Each structure stands twice: as C-alpha cells, then as structure tokens.
Amino acid sequence: MGFDRAYVNIHLDRIEENMRAMQRNLAPGVRLIGTVKADGYGHGAVFVAKTIDPYVWGYAVATADEALQLRRHGIEKPILILGVTGEERYEELLRQEVRMTVFQKERAVRLSGTAVRMGVTARIHIAVDTGMSRIGILPADPGAVRLIKEIAALPGIEIEGMFTHFARADETDKTAALKQLRIFREFASMVKAEGLSIQICHCANSAAIVDLPKAQMNAVRAGISIYGLYPSDEVKKAVLHLQPAMEFKSVITYIKEIGPGTAVSYGGTFVAESPTRVATVAVGYGDGYPRSLSGKGFVLLCGKRAPILGRVCMDQLMVDVTGIPEALEGMEVTLLGRDGGEEITMEELALLSGGFHYEIPCLIGKRVPRVYIKNGKRVAMMTCLDGEYEEAVYSPA
Numbered sequence: 001m002g003f004d005r006a007y008v009n010i011h012l013d014r015i016e017e018n019m020r021a022m023q024r025n026l027a028p029g030v031r032l033i034g035t036v037k038a039d040g041y042g043h044g045a046v047f048v049a050k051t052i053d054p055y056v057w058g059y060a061v062a063t064a065d066e067a068l069q070l071r072r073h074g075i076e077k078p079i080l081i082l083g084v085t086g087e088e089r090y091e092e093l094l095r096q097e098v099r100m101t102v103f104q105k106e107r108a109v110r111l112s113g114t115a116v117r118m119g120v121t122a123r124i125h126i127a128v129d130t131g132m133s134r135i136g137i138l139p140a141d142p143g144a145v146r147l148i149k150e151i152a153a154l155p156g157i158e159i160e161g162m163f164t165h166f167a168r169a170d171e172t173d174k175t176a177a178l179k180q181l182r183i184f185r186e187f188a189s190m191v192k193a194e195g196l197s198i199q200i201c202h203c204a205n206s207a208a209i210v211d212l213p214k215a216q217m218n219a220v221r222a223g224i225s226i227y228g229l230y231p232s233d234e235v236k237k238a239v240l241h242l243q244p245a246m247e248f249k250s251v252i253t254y255i256k257e258i259g260p261g262t263a264v265s266y267g268g269t270f271v272a273e274s275p276t277r278v279a280t281v282a283v284g285y286g287d288g289y290p291r292s293l294s295g296k297g298f299v300l301l302c303g304k305r306a307p308i309l310g311r312v313c314m315d316q317l318m319v320d321v322t323g324i325p326e327a328l329e330g331m332e333v334t335l336l337g338r339d340g341g342e343e344i345t346m347e348e349l350a351l352l353s354g355g356f357h358y359e360i361p362c363l364i365g366k367r368v369p370r371v372y373i374k375n376g377k378r379v380a381m382m383t384c385l386d387g388e389y390e391e392a393v394y395s396p397a
C-alpha cells in the first residue's frame, strides 16, 4: 500500500508483549485495567482494546463517549470512566453497564435515582484524593467514611471499586507516592472497618507498576506502558522491558537544490549559507507534528538524521538532505521510530519540542491514518473521513 503523506504504524505485537511483560511483574490475582483514554493515547482505542483484551480485567477511559465507542465496537469487559460524568449521560452509560467514578453525594443520589428508574444496578468506583488534589473524597474530611456509607446505602448503587491516583510515582524519590499509598490504605481499612466490602482497590499507574510493587493492591491501571513508553526517565527501566508500539512516518514529495542566500519556509528563519539540497516532507503541525520543532527537529532518512530547515508548516516541512545524496523523492521519512541504526523517540521529540512524551502521540491528528501491523504484516487501518473514524481491514492492493 502506498501512502503519499504522513501516517502512523502501530505494532500490535509490541503492545501484546508489553502486556505480557507487565503481567509477569504483577502478583498473582492482581487485575490489569487497560487505560485507553484519549483514543488509546493516540494509538486507536478500539484496536488497542481488542489487542489487550485477553490480558485485562477491564478498561479505563476519560469520557462517556470514549466508553460508548468501545461498547459500539464490541468490547464487553468492564469499562470505568476515570473523570466526573455529567448526569445527562447516566442513562446511556448504565444501559451499557459502564462504571462511573463517583465521590459527590449529590451525583450519587441522582445516579441512584436513574438506576432505580431503569431497574439496573450502577456499579461505581469511589475516587479518593490522597495528594493529587484533582478529584475524590478527602480522607482527612471528618465526614469521608460516612459519605461512603451513605453512597453505599443508596438503592441501585454498588460500590465495586475505590481508587486513588499518584502525583509523583514516576520520580526517583518515592516519599510523596508512599505517603499517598499510606493514606489510601488507612482510608481503605477505615471503610472496611465500617463493614463495607469493596471488591477492587486500585492506585497504581504505569510508574507504580514499574517502581512500586507494593502499590498493586488488587488491581493496577496501566496506561503509557501499554504503548511501550516509560512514564519517566527516573523509573527503573530494567524491571520491565517495554517496546514503543508507534512509528510516525511520512514521505519526501520533492527535492531541490537551493543556493546561498535562499530562505526556507515562513518567516525566512533559515537562510542557506552554501548550496543546500532540500527535501520537502508531507507532514506538518496540522498532523500533530509539533511546530515548536521548527529549526530544531530532525527526521530520519536512509538511516540518517536530516535537520528541519526553518518553520514547520501546517502540512509540510523542509529538511536538509545535503549530506544524504541517496535520498530521493517518494522515499519514506521516519518522524518517530527507528531507521537503520538511528532512532527518534517520543522522549527526544518531547525534549526538543518543549512538550511531554505522553502528549506527542495524543496530538497526532485525525487526518493521519493509523496502520496496524502484526508480525510484520499490515492487518488493518483506521482513517478519519467525514469526522468519523472508519476501520478498514487491510487488503494488499
């Protein structure tokens, strides 16, 4: 199959290997929750979910629409929405047995009302704020345990889980994370002492899966590690071997020589000092390639690094191929991933662009097709036409 501009490869076998690597690191009986929010960190939530399905107890997403998308595509395991859900979504989510995060009395009462009216049970997870100050019950609040008891007593509500989220588990110094863990454990035992039995307690994100085995409790929420990235450079990478699943590629559409004094791209921020061979690449910030890489980034061509000349445009950018005479029009360009002995990682792109490595794959745009690869073969593709993602089974042309 030929692509005439930017596209993404997703290696599904690497995702599977990442899941197996994590599974080996978990104590027996610990459930894996696969975090596939933000369209599976830009990898395509549906394809990722189907790939990791045998390894997970269920899924975590950020929004109601993300949960419903998984259901529409046949995902049957539990799905938990990690954020706060508006009451206008309760009914359709309950119909699809989607778990919601609840920790406010008012919302719990309304959810209970909807569940009773529908004749169903709403399974919820209680968020506990142990130090992130984002969402959740504050354990220091004198009414905290009573609030959980009141929620548990509401008709049509079953508290299936309780969770907290680490703010600093990815740092070498685990003091803050251990403090959060201690607060969460103490709170969980207080709740238990009140006679409430909550099936699933979870707090570990990828950083804790790698670095804090004692935070596993009875479930962990894997996110970035599914996709083969480490949460930070400070975690013990040797503990868990992860392989990045995503490659970002494009194509050289045009090559020319420019003479000294010729400017390249908007603003003329690069001016050639000597004869320069310039390749135009069909990718830009409209595809999610960071514009902040203007004049600083690199792409890989023929296993070599070619620096970006001048500003990244919306749909195209120019690179210097003076030192790569073998580069030709129509050749593949690697924006992210390996080419021969060279590699550009999410971490390097994040560093160069002043962003964050989690952010890079999330920002790759909808007009960039995702091609799914298994055992070296293209098995499926996802494109976005008319504002809707469409899956296509890849058939070699």
Ligand SMILES: *Cc1c(COP(=O)(O)O)cnc(C)c1O
Pocket: 035, 037, 082, 165, 204, 205, 206, 207, 221, 222, 223, 224, 225, 231
């Ligand atoms: C995003 C998220 C995760 C996953 O975090 P990673 O660092 O990607 O593993 C887990 N839990 C919550 C509450 C999240 O918001």
